[in-house]
Amino acid sequence: MNATFQNCANISQFIIENRGKFQEKLLSEAVNVASKINEILLKGNIDLLKNAETLALNVIEERDAELAAFARQEGIAWAQHNLTLAFKLEWVQAIRRTLWEFNYKWETLNDIVPTQEEFYALEKKINDGIDDFLNGFFLNYSTYKDEMINEQRKLVEHLSVPIIPVSPTVAVLPLIGSIDTYRMQTIEEKALMDISAQQVQTLVIDLSGVADMELDVMDHFQKVLTGVNMMGCKAIISGMRPELTRKMVHAGITFDKKAETKGTLQETLRLYLS
Numbered sequence: 001m002n003a004t005f006q007n008c009a010n011i012s013q014f015i016i017e018n019r020g021k022f023q024e025k026l027l028s029e030a031v032n033v034a035s036k037i038n039e040i041l042l043k044g045n046i047d048l049l050k051n052a053e054t055l056a057l058n059v060i061e062e063r064d065a066e067l068a069a070f071a072r073q074e075g076i077a078w079a080q081h082n083l084t085l086a087f088k089l090e091w092v093q094a095i096r097r098t099l100w101e102f103n104y105k106w107e108t109l110n111d112i113v114p115t116q117e118e119f120y121a122l123e124k125k126i127n128d129g130i131d132d133f134l135n136g137f138f139l140n141y142s143t144y145k146d147e148m149i150n151e152q153r154k155l156v157e158h159l160s161v162p163i164i165p166v167s168p169t170v171a172v173l174p175l176i177g178s179i180d181t182y183r184m185q186t187i188e189e190k191a192l193m194d195i196s197a198q199q200v201q202t203l204v205i206d207l208s209g210v211a212d213m214e215l216d217v218m219d220h221f222q223k224v225l226t227g228v229n230m231m232g233c234k235a236i237i238s239g240m241r242p243e244l245t246r247k248m249v250h251a252g253i254t255f256d257k258k259a260e261t262k263g264t265l266q267e268t269l270r271l272y273l274s
Helices: 011-017 019-029 037-044 048-060 064-080 085-109 116-159 181-198 215-230 242-251 265-273
Strands: 170-176 202-209 234-238 260-262
Touching: 011 019, 011 048, 011 085, 019 048, 019 085, 037 048, 037 064, 048 064, 048 085, 048 116, 064 085, 064 116, 085 116, 170 181, 170 265, 181 215, 202 265, 215 234, 215 242, 234 265, 260 265
Parallel strands: 170 202, 202 234, 234 260
Antiparallel strands: none
């Protein structure tokens, strides 16, 4: 069996010279991934067989910087293309097992019998290297996914804060549903940007669709109203619901110095559009 392998002076060259057998062993170890090789290549332009050799050589030669960079590259690529993490984990564990087997074959061909100390040093190098790659991979995968989710959430939040012009100088901002600190930050950003872009002189903020608001969010809302006024725009609040009004009264919070209040949006629009 050993005669079928091309012998080399070191394990790195042994893997390169016996690339076909290395890949064959990998595919036999990762049965579920083997059938997905071409699909992953087409979907994400990720060559699993080539990348397996890169990982193995980085680990064997203890190229820590290259290993970290490769883990980042792989983590981002798998996140970008929504590739299955279970496949990646199976594939990397197959690389680990294949690397150990090839090291054994190389030692056998060269009549190398490692001491116990040498074996444990090798075990630490290979297994720590593979584990470092996995940790870096998952960290970068998770970071990229989190950033993408935050960007998507920000986009959705911006779309859920529609500032609707109803005349050349008057616009309506209808708020609906729960408003947390993150959403209030979006409201602040969108309101101030649109006031400037649309040259809004009167902004009607309708709260009829808001059932509740935490006290810290109310405090932030006051700052938003201050910003609206500083932009030279008049703020009008309409549609305050009884439960929200009661909560503000008991907390000693009022908007009267920063904005006019009206009963309904319809009433407000009649006054400002007539």
